[in-house]
Amino acid sequence: MSAALDSIESAYQQFCRERFPRPTESEVAALEAKINVRFPDDFRRFLLEYNGGYFNDPAITPTTEGCPEDALIFICGLHASHEEADIGRELYFTLFTTMIRPWSW
Numbered sequence: 650m651s652a653a654l655d656s657i658e659s660a661y662q663q664f665c666r667e668r669f670p671r672p673t674e675s676e677v678a679a680l681e682a683k684i685n686v687r688f689p690d691d692f693r694r695f696l697l698e699y700n701g702g703y704f705n706d707p708a709i710t711p712t713t714e715g716c717p718e719d720a721l722i723f724i725c726g727l728h729a730s731h732e733e734a735d736i737g738r739e740l741y742f743t744l745f746t747t748m749i750r751p752w753s754w
Contacts, residue, residue, distance in 0.1 A: 653691075658697070658700075664704045664706075665703070665704055669702050670705075671697060672726075672727040676727060676728075680727060700722060701724040704724070
């Protein structure tokens with residue numbers, strides 16, 4: 650397992666309070682076809698192995714001066730239990746097609 654996946658696995662073990670059900674390869678492919686995008690291999694692997702979830706607000710300490718401290722509340726995934734975290738919902742398709750960055754709301 651890569652260092653990045655080790656870190657993700659550790660975060661899930663320590664802080665994840667609700668993990669979304671993992672999608673099948675065909676469900677990921679269907680989403681890609683719907684939005685006409687092929688996800689990078691790392692993101693596809695993340696969806697298939699982890700698929701987002703809700704977390705217990707672990708603190709994120711910035712490593713660069715000038716970045717604010719933050720907390721991890723959720724990571725989007727397919728078939729999330731709440732609409733705000735589901736990358737399969739129409740709002741996210743609009744964001745992809747209009748190039749609006751979700752973090753700029």
